[in-house]
Amino acid sequence: MALHRRVLIHVDTTDKTDDEVAAEVAEQLKQGGLASPSVRFDRMGDRVRVRFTAIDHDGGGYHIEVRQSGPMFHLNLVDDAREPGMTDAEFRAKIERQLRDDGVDLQKVTISIAGDQVHVLIDPPKPEEDDWPR
Secondary structure (H helix, E strand, O other), rough: OOOOOOOOEEEEOOOHHHHHHHHHHHHHHHHHHOEEEEEEEEEEEOOOEEEEEEEOOOOOOOEEEEEEEEEEEEEEOOOOOOOOOHHHHHHHHHHHHHHHOOOOOOOHHEEEEEEEEEEEEOOOOOOOHOOOOO
8 A cells, every 4th residue: 555645634623513524534535545535533522533444546445543632633644655675664764754744753653564564553542541432
């Protein structure tokens, strides 16, 4: 799977229904080059959660869940294309550079790489603190 470029999603959830927010996220994913997005959006107090699946132009799948606080929802998908000959260390550095540019504290990031697949966790909640319904 590879985006080959960055996808930036920004949605103001103020005065919008959950379905309207999901539709706006789906449209921005399509504009970013991801096909067949399926988006679920819900709120709990001042927190929001967006879950989606989509397919990139290479046929790779994305399954992403993001949780944030406040009415503004932001998601920056990194360019996860692995150039031919790129080592795991170079691939990791490429992902880290983009996350750092987005202001992400790399101390809170876990990156797992297996071939062309990359899995990124940013400050995941502890199981005992995870009160979102599944």
